[in-house]
Amino acid sequence: MRLRFVLSQLASGLRRNVSMTVSVVLVTFISLVFVGAAALLQMQIGNMKDDWYDRVEVSVFMCPQDSAVPTCATGEVSEEQLADIEELLASEALAPYVDEVFFETKEEAYAAFQEQMPDTVWTQSLTPEQMQVSFRIKLVDPEQYQVVADELTGRPGVEDVVDQRALLEPLFLILDRATLLAVALAGVMIVTAVLLITTTIRLSAMSRRRETSIMRLVGASNLFIQLPFMLEGALAALAGAALAVGGLWLAARYLVEGWLATEFQWVQFVDTGDVLLIAPLLVAAAILLAGISSLVSLSRYTRV
Template structure:
């Protein structure tokens, strides 16, 4: 009987405060949409790094035939087989604790397996390229990718080495942008959550004030504090629950349309967050919204419904 009464009072309160409750739903929706976007962005950075970041290699570009900007290539010719073998031996001896594997890629192999895949017609900047225009290279798989600088220091001064490049350097700016985007969305989310808490508290306080006579009568007939307060708390909780669930639905739609549906088809070499990621974070978003709403309602009711 008491639960039926509480639910009846909650329904009555909901019908009386539809505009304000819609505002709470909207603010909660936007707030937790930002929070979810922030979490998904950081999850994307983590997943991308975990998928291939540690698998990228250090490329040791050997001197080409002809002119080069490197002082190590003053001879104007590419290293001989003996010189390449000597360089590999140096790597194995001096970088044994850093380098896990060495792969030699000849001009012909690079032209056939890499260049022609990117430029099937063999043309680059208006010129037709051949294998002789390519550079031979050594591809180093590191035991610890963070040790790139050690490799660069040892090999940059070696004869026959034009440049030492780390593939990760290509993607660091992308990760930096994503990390900044995470920070921005997190700050916006924090501001919106604060607004949601204030709006929820104000809405519940107004609802309680508008029914002060009814609550006073309930107190006089012996109703407990929780019997009086629970309908108002449920009012705020239900509004926040709907708003947070809608934010999860929107996050799922965004991931489906723009991530797995568009980005995954456009840029295929990066692993992306998916619906499973949204499913994992959704309960936390909903629980957080409900908890914050309940706390805001309790605090706001304390002023008007003192024991």
């Protein structure tokens, strides 16, 4: 009997505040989409860092002919200078930092350049003799780049030491800032959702003051009086969470897996499994929104 009464009150409240309920659903949906997008962006950044940082190398470019760098004052790198660098990279001092070392000849550098930039004016004008020999160093920990760079920079025969990771940092910086923007927008929308849910519950409570007064007179508890109003906010918030999860799943399925993953196969993108992983968090956030809004509203408008 009590359950039937609560459900009837819930249905009555939803009918009386259809427009406000729809607004709550939409605002909750948008706010949780931003929250989910921020979470997925952080997961994407983590995937890319784990994948790409393991592949990055330190490139040590040796002196070519006619270089203006002071360490190349004697001209093109000599065999003795190459041997000194090889000995340094194999030394015990750098053993904790250096995982593998690859030596790239002029011919190998020329072949790699032709493969990366085929059918261009540069590939037609360059010859193997114009290329630089170099060492490619795979580090045990990419974060320890500076230790290796300090040992190699300024040595005779070394023109430049390049950390490939530095090329990726601007991309990760952009993604981090996009995440912060999504979080900021999510925060604004969450505040809006709380205010809307609070307003909806207040309107519903005010429109049913007579029923509430009768329930008080017959000795109904606070929980029994407040439960229909709490369920209104919870249902609206959960509907918004369901739409947010569905929207993110569709975006991951068709935009990411169906397009980006096929166009950029060398990137490990987030997928629908990641969306399902964060889905419980979005549902929990929706319940938390409804709970906070209900406590704010009902403590004033339905207390005995």
